Amino acid sequence: MDTKVSTPRSYDSQYDLDVGDLVEKERIHRRVFADQDVFEQEMDQIFGKSWIYVGHESQVPNPGDYFSTQVGRQPVVMTRHKNGEIYVLENRCPHKGALVCPDRNGTAKHFMCMYHGWRFDGDGSLISVPVQSGYDGTEFNVKDPKNGMRQLPRVHNHHGFVFASLSPEGLDFKTWAGEGLRGLDNLIDRSPSGELEVIGNCYRTVQNSNWKIFLDNMSDGMHTSFVHHQMARAAQRTLEKFKGRARPGGLDVAAMLAGEPDQMAKIDLVAHPHGHFDMAAFAPELTGEDGEHYKAALIARHGADKAAAVLKQNFHNVMMFPTLVMQQSLQQMRVLRPISVDKTALEIWVFRFKGAPDSFTRRAITGGNLANSPSNVVAADDFEAYFRVHQGLKGPQSEWISLHREANRDVQVGEGSFKGATGNSEVCMRNMYKAWREYMTAETTRREI
């Protein structure tokens, strides 16, 4: 008889671990999710270095428009300057550091800090300082426009999708995005005009859990049959009433979530370098007159072969680590903004494909409401699961969580990408934490102070 028992390590023993020891090939230490020091390092090593999604240029369509958000913990504001260019600025006054734009979005001829009235242009340039004579003979040059709100060191606009990095160094955007870009490009290609625009404002929710628990769930095919079971069965019954008619957005997807694990297993999951992944399937059928119009418009733009390829490349979820999750078929994008080790904000943006039938836009809005509104029937169940995971991981005695599902059955596809043996594989999670480890153990790129 085997008399060995596993003895939990003491609480203190965990602090002997190096951050690189917290991620193994098939298991993850609970401190990755529940430790304040780890969170601080993530803000430096991941959110301070990687490319972070800021927003879409349609959120600032006209000169003077701005949208404020955060890159890591840095408050930023995306602006449309009078020259038509988009800038991403630190949302911080160079005088005493006050937030210059406290509102989420708006339009302003200039920015004026409310504390002592310094004024800035849309590119951050310092325009004026009240009672300038007070700076005569000092080291601060009030006449130098560069002494204004700082521009983030790196900004990349990918066909309207604006990303920024707090670090002047690191991988260029295309190298960082790599294969992860095919999901974003597919979203853009699905617009008959090649242009998208956000519809209204976003839903903003706060999850009481660590930011990675949400990302981890995005490739978790197994949970749907359990977490979403009741909602999905109701969606299936509703779907039957729409036979042969245009269906409300998201209903097909909601109904699919009722699938048994062996059905979810048929979904393709592909993990890419730098933590990105894509999950196939779940595209709504293009039926009826509007569907035919849409297909014809796509063919007019791309030609028949490419249009067919764009539509065939069905993605349910595409994740670009660490902040962006897209759902092409629902025309929506979820953007993660960590608040603290146990709180995560999520922005959910719904897009209009310019040139697509209005029914596509209505369907996208309905789908967005179904999955994300305060009365939604999908995310609320997920949030409860995330909360329970985070609560369970706070306990220090049991240290590891499992990523063993279908490990060692991953299939390499292309250079550095891996496909899960089935759609129930945890391949994308293993890949994400591998990337996490690479970020966290790399040399820190610090800006000069």
Ligand code: FES
């Ligand atoms: S803090 Fe902004 S003007 Fe003083």
Ligand SMILES: [Fe+2]
């Ligand atoms: Fe879910």
